[in-house]
Amino acid sequence: MSGESIINAMKPMHDRSNGLGGGFAAYGIYPEYKDFYALHMFFDARATRKNCEVFLKEHFEIVKSEIIPTRKIPAITDEPIIWRYFVAPLKSVLASLQLDEKEFVARTVMKINTEMPGAYVFSGGKNMGTFKAVGFPEDVGEFYKLEEYEGYLWTAHGRYPTNTPGWWGGAHPFTLLDYSIVHNGEISSYDANRRFIEMFGYKCTLQTDTEVITYIMDYLVHRQGLTLGEAASVIAAPFWSTIERKTDICDKEKHIYLRTMFPSLLVTGPFSIVLGFNGGLMALNDRLKLRSMVVGEKDDKVFIASEEAAIRTMEPAAENIWSPAGGEPVIVRVKDGAYE
Amino acid sequence: MKSINVKNLEYRAVNAAICASSEDCRLSDCLGQRFIAAGMSDKNIIIDGVPGNALGAYLNGAEITVNGNAQDAVGDTMNEGKIVVHGNIGDAAGYAMRGGKIFVKGNAGYRAGIHMKAYEEKVPVMVIGGSAGSFLGEYQAGGKIVVLGLTGKKIVGNFPCTGMHGGKMYLRGDCEGVVFPSQVTVCTAEKQDMDEIEDYISEYCSLFGVSKADIFDSSFTVVTPDSKNPYKQMYVAN
Numbered sequence: 213m214s215g216e217s218i219i220n221a222m223k224p225m226h227d228r229s230n231g232l233g234g235g236f237a238a239y240g241i242y243p244e245y246k247d248f249y250a251l252h253m254f255f256d257a258r259a260t261r262k263n264c265e266v267f268l269k270e271h272f273e274i275v276k277s278e279i280i281p282t283r284k285i286p287a288i289t290d291e292p293i294i295w296r297y298f299v300a301p302l303k304s305v306l307a308s309l310q311l312d313e314k315e316f317v318a319r320t321v322m323k324i325n326t327e328m329p330g331a332y333v334f335s336g337g338k339n340m341g342t343f344k345a346v347g348f349p350e351d352v353g354e355f356y357k358l359e360e361y362e363g364y365l366w367t368a369h370g371r372y373p374t375n376t377p378g379w380w381g382g383a384h385p386f387t388l389l390d391y392s393i394v395h396n397g398e399i400s401s402y403d404a405n406r407r408f409i410e411m412f413g414y415k416c417t418l419q420t421d422t423e424v425i426t427y428i429m430d431y432l433v434h435r436q437g438l439t440l441g442e443a444a445s446v447i448a449a450p451f452w453s454t455i456e457r458k459t460d461i462c463d464k465e466k467h468i469y470l471r472t473m474f475p476s477l478l479v480t481g482p483f484s485i486v487l488g489f490n491g492g493l494m495a496l497n498d499r500l501k502l503r504s505m506v507v508g509e510k511d512d513k514v515f516i517a518s519e520e521a522a523i524r525t526m527e528p529a530a531e532n533i534w535s536p537a538g539g540e541p542v543i544v545r546v547k548d549g550a551y552e
Numbered sequence: 553m554k555s556i557n558v559k560n561l562e563y564r565a566v567n568a569a570i571c572a573s574s575e576d577c578r579l580s581d582c583l584g585q586r587f588i589a590a591g592m593s594d595k596n597i598i599i600d601g602v603p604g605n606a607l608g609a610y611l612n613g614a615e616i617t618v619n620g621n622a623q624d625a626v627g628d629t630m631n632e633g634k635i636v637v638h639g640n641i642g643d644a645a646g647y648a649m650r651g652g653k654i655f656v657k658g659n660a661g662y663r664a665g666i667h668m669k670a671y672e673e674k675v676p677v678m679v680i681g682g683s684a685g686s687f688l689g690e691y692q693a694g695g696k697i698v699v700l701g702l703t704g705k706k707i708v709g710n711f712p713c714t715g716m717h718g719g720k721m722y723l724r725g726d727c728e729g730v731v732f733p734s735q736v737t738v739c740t741a742e743k744q745d746m747d748e749i750e751d752y753i754s755e756y757c758s759l760f761g762v763s764k765a766d767i768f769d770s771s772f773t774v775v776t777p778d779s780k781n782p783y784k785q786m787y788v789a790n
Binding site for chain 2: 225504520521522535537538
């Protein structure tokens with residue numbers, strides 16, 4: 213699927229955002245470099261880029277570096293310098309630090325984003341990339357020429373920032389390696405979640421609440437080994453009264469265990485999120501379902517949006533339109549585990 | 553009836569076109585435009601496609617028919633008129649409704665009929681043919697909410713009638729497994745209860761071609777606030 217369809221889907225959603233941030237994540241777009249981490253970066257100046265490249269060369273083999281193609285349009289202004297690098301960590305560096313590859317890349321991205329003023333990695337997974345800017349999402353898609361990319365999974369988001377600044381790095385999706393999050397809502401529990409997650413080396417640097425969900429999911433799934441469904445039961449845990457009434461004893465005990473083990477990772481406040489990863493995605497509402505979410509299907513495609521109108525734009529004949537309950541995760545994987 | 557193709561029209565332009573028409577309107581290729589017919593007091597409006605959020609908000613007498621699904625916040629604070637949805641309806645349908653009628657052929661999302669209220673001759677009614685999501689009729693203060701459960705799913709989600717202090721809710725069947733708050737009274741509907749909604753059920757049946765006998769083959773549960781056990785002293789001792 214090219215990016216054209218999802219750009220069009222954002223058009224009837226125009227009034228859901230205010231032009232202070234739009235973005236896309238696309239999976240499967242770099243098949244020729246699928247074994248390399250694709251670092252998408254913003255720089256404030258040429259000198260920052262040069263310095264950062266020196267740093268990158270000390271830690272990575274860079275197989276390709278290039279400007280991310282964009283087109284000049286009146287709706288998108290004040291763009292930073294936007295580059296991408298396809299890289300592999302140097303084996304010697306990994307050996308000396310005794311880190312596995314993913315951990316090293318994740319730490320290096322956080323190091324750049326916290327310690328290198330003017331340089332910002334906004335995407336760093338394999339065979340995927342995010343594209344974001346200050347603007348309306350349909351304009352951001354046009355700016356990045358997303359109709360020229362082919363992927364098997366796309367997510368998109370338009371911001372309407374209420375509590376935090378609108379800036380290029382603050383547009384969604386937020387990423388950590390191949391994880392990307394788009395989020396509609398505001399997280400009342402942000403500080404409690406942030407304090408907990410920062411104990412494990414994650415750093416919240418982006419002046420927005422959404423990134424903490426990305427780190428929570430990474431922590432629960434990659435470090436704690438939970439399934440996506442279990443992680444959903446942690447962040448959108450049912451009320452104790454709802455757990456109490458569960459008749460499936462096994463399910464009941466699991467929920468009691470998860471709420472007891474990870475109380476600081478309960479995410480309260482309204483949210484609907486889509487978590488993209490290599491091979492699939494998970495969509496989830498807060499347990500009270502204070503934000504909207506609709507799912508539809510057609511043939512071998514699944515569509516998820518805040519409004520049915522967005523789905524109908526992509527696929528007028530979409531079938532099985534339904535709304536998941538609050539806290540009920542919708543997990544979609546590419547057939548036969550391809551791309552995982 | 554005037555036909556208006558609203559493809560790619562911005563929502564203000566859609567409403568302007570409806571207002572400019574001297575007769576009833578049929579909108580085609582509708583896709584996500586918000587606030588359609590908001591506050592309107594005359595005309596019948598038929599919509600082909602998917603209308604956007606806040607359809608018929610503050611509706612004041614107009615009649616809207618949607619040939620398909622409707623999104624969130626349909627009939628927000630509507631005062632008079634009728635909205636008929638030949639499909640499912642999103643979240644928060646009939647929020648703070650104070651008059652008029654909403655008929656949904658299929659399911660309703662979360663928070664249908666919350667804050668519904670009534671005053672003298674103004675008695676809002678919402679009939680949902682399928683099932684309703686959680687928080688149905690939360691803080692209901694008046695009016696009637698009827699759920700028929702014809703789609704076979706559990707008739708209502710969690711926490712129905714929380715904070716209910718007026719009006720009546722009717723749920724078809726015995727509501728086994730549904731947990732209600734202790735401040736409401738839940739009983740099997742008597743004849744006089746059913747007499748109050750028979751006209752609305754007849755209207756539902758004729759709108760959507762459903763047999764009345766199929767609906768009345770089951771008893772109904774009726775929920776009202778328990779005046780002996782009201783919500784009080786939750787925040788201050790008054």
